[in-house]
Amino acid sequence: MRLSELSGATADALKNAGASLLDLMTPTVRLGVTGLARSGKTVFITALVRNLVAGGRLPFFSAMADGRITRAYLEPQPDDSVPRFAYEAHLAELAKDPPQWPESTRRISQLRVTIEYTPAGTVRRTLGPGRLHVDIVDYPGEWLIDLPLLDMSFADWSPRAVAEARAPQRATAAKPWLAFLSALDPDAPSSEQVALAGTALFTRYLLEARAPDSELMAPGPGRFLLPGDLAGSPLLTFFPLPPKAGAGYQRGTLGAMLARRFESYKTHVVQPFFRDHFARLDRQIVLIDALSAVNAGGGALAELQRSMEAILRCFRPGPHTWLSAIMPRRIDRLLFAATKADHLHHTSHDRLEVILRLVAEKAIERASFAGAEVRVMALAALRSTREAEAREGRQRLPCIVGVPMPGERLGGKLYDGRTEAAVFPGDLPADPASLTALPAPTAGSAVVGRDASVHFLRFRPPRITLETPSGEEPALPHIRLDRAIEFLLGDRLA
Numbered sequence: 001m002r003l004s005e006l007s008g009a010t011a012d013a014l015k016n017a018g019a020s021l022l023d024l025m026t027p028t029v030r031l032g033v034t035g036l037a038r039s040g041k042t043v044f045i046t047a048l049v050r051n052l053v054a055g056g057r058l059p060f061f062s063a064m065a066d067g068r069i070t071r072a073y074l075e076p077q078p079d080d081s082v083p084r085f086a087y088e089a090h091l092a093e094l095a096k097d098p099p100q101w102p103e104s105t106r107r108i109s110q111l112r113v114t115i116e117y118t119p120a121g122t123v124r125r126t127l128g129p130g131r132l133h134v135d136i137v138d139y140p141g142e143w144l145i146d147l148p149l150l151d152m153s154f155a156d157w158s159p160r161a162v163a164e165a166r167a168p169q170r171a172t173a174a175k176p177w178l179a180f181l182s183a184l185d186p187d188a189p190s191s192e193q194v195a196l197a198g199t200a201l202f203t204r205y206l207l208e209a210r211a212p213d214s215e216l217m218a219p220g221p222g223r224f225l226l227p228g229d230l231a232g233s234p235l236l237t238f239f240p241l242p243p244k245a246g247a248g249y250q251r252g253t254l255g256a257m258l259a260r261r262f263e264s265y266k267t268h269v270v271q272p273f274f275r276d277h278f279a280r281l282d283r284q285i286v287l288i289d290a291l292s293a294v295n296a297g298g299g300a301l302a303e304l305q306r307s308m309e310a311i312l313r314c315f316r317p318g319p320h321t322w323l324s325a326i327m328p329r330r331i332d333r334l335l336f337a338a339t340k341a342d343h344l345h346h347t348s349h350d351r352l353e354v355i356l357r358l359v360a361e362k363a364i365e366r367a368s369f370a371g372a373e374v375r376v377m378a379l380a381a382l383r384s385t386r387e388a389e390a391r392e393g394r395q396r397l398p399c400i401v402g403v404p405m406p407g408e409r410l411g412g413k414l415y416d417g418r419t420e421a422a423v424f425p426g427d428l429p430a431d432p433a434s435l436t437a438l439p440a441p442t443a444g445s446a447v448v449g450r451d452a453s454v455h456f457l458r459f460r461p462p463r464i465t466l467e468t469p470s471g472e473e474p475a476l477p478h479i480r481l482d483r484a485i486e487f488l489l490g491d492r493l494a
């Protein structure tokens with residue numbers, strides 16, 4: 001009996017069983033796209049998928065360049081409990097007039113791309129066409145800053161968090177909460193009302209401290225900045241306390257209550273986040289917005305360096321720890337990428353990579369990613385500028401041309417978001433160490449200490465069309481996205 005002769009329901013069941021079997025037999029790469037808030041994760045994932053699906057211009061992605069990719073398409077993701085990445089909605093934002101960047105991510109989502117390809121080797125080819133699943137998760141970058149908490153107790157975390165609040169550049173935002181803290185007796189009997197009042201002030205401080213520059217590293221915990229579905233939950237009702245001499249807090253005290261809540265936050269929020277989305281990665285791309293940190297000046301680059309180091313340490317836990325127990329796999333390829341390289345002329349990309357290496361090197365060394373192949377590159381997932389040369393007297397300046405976002409300013413000029421401008425962003429220093437050595441910003445200003453020789457504007461995304469009149473899906477412009485894909489997936493499509 002042929003499939004066509006079976007009853008509809010039976011034929012469907014058989015087809016589904018066949019499809020699930022094929023799914024089970026298809027190898028999967030779990031690709032981690034790791035990055036702090038606004039580092040470029042959502043744009044990277046959207047551009048990656050679009051270029052795979054639409055067969056983009058990817059000359060250094062060999063499977064594509066050799067014409068071996070038969071088809072790439074989105075499939076239902078494996079975890080039904082996680083929402084799907086809003087790929088089409090993000091593309092639709094980019095295709096608007098004027099084009100819009102996707103909004104900052106507020107919840108977790110997942111996506112599976114299936115790639116059908118012809119294997120490169122003659123022997124492999126005799127086994128028939130190849131298939132590969134690529135699973136990717138997108139999440140709010142704010143949540144990433146919680147990973148280092150996994151290794152900390154309340155007594156470890158509290159003094160660090162209080163010291164962060166006392167840093168000069170956060171003093172204004174932190175003042176009401178610090179005043180509350182100085183009048184507080186942590187050994188007094190526990191009180192939900194006091195905990196709620198302190199949490200409200202602590203949360204307001206965290207949000208205000210990051211407001212001037214949301215692209216920069218912000219103190220957490222991450223869910224206080226972006227609670228997702230935990231808004232108002234008791235899991236988010238705690239705050240750090242000043243260092244305490246002697247033993248811990250007695251039972252029944254406010255201090256003991258806050259310490260317990262901190263542990264619950266780790267157990268019920270941070271651990272599942274890490275276990276479900278990071279512990280089983282095969283490959284990882286770490287996106288770093290080094291240019292925003294350079295732009296901000298002061299200690300921003302050094303702070304970025306420290307936080308990336310602390311975050312990446314979680315991926316290489318010491319033996320016999322909670323983390324090592326849940327990390328069965330090893331990440332065998334790790335790519336550090338400086339995003340938004342289209343903010344610079346290509347002649348400055350080498351310097352950007354040197355800065356990135358400075359940020360990444362300590363992380364690699366201290367987190368001992370020994371065994372993994374590591375690469376560093378500057379890229380733009382969605383190229384928004386083109387290059388030009390401007391003459392200033394007898395000098396030729398390498399410029400970039402694009403449409404600055406509304407509200408961007410340069411040299412006294414305020415941009416309206418519609419006008420194209422040729423911009424000379426300045427030269428990155430040849431010696432990146434000079435950037436991490438700048439003095440920390442002082443009270444009330446996030447920009448004191450800015451290195452005046454460089455200034456990067458935010459640009460509108462390029463104009464794109466979703467479909468040409470002949471029904472083709474044009475790919476998206478990029479810088480070195482193909483090299484990134486080759487490194488992350490190339491060998492799995494050989």
Ligand SMILES: Nc1nc2c(ncn2[C@@H]2O[C@H](COP(=O)(O)OP(=O)(O)OP(=O)(O)O)[C@@H](O)[C@H]2O)c(=O)[nH]1
Binds near residue numbers: 044383
């Ligand atoms: N010029 C340029 N800007 C980019 C590029 N990628 C990202 N951006 C800028 O960076 C911003 C943040 O990018 P997202 O992809 O939303 O960053 P994210 O890491 O998903 O951020 P969260 O969702 O907040 O964690 C965008 O709104 C753009 O302004 C790029 O390739 N080129």
Ligand SMILES: [Mg+2]
Binds near residue numbers: 103105
């Ligand atoms: Mg995002």
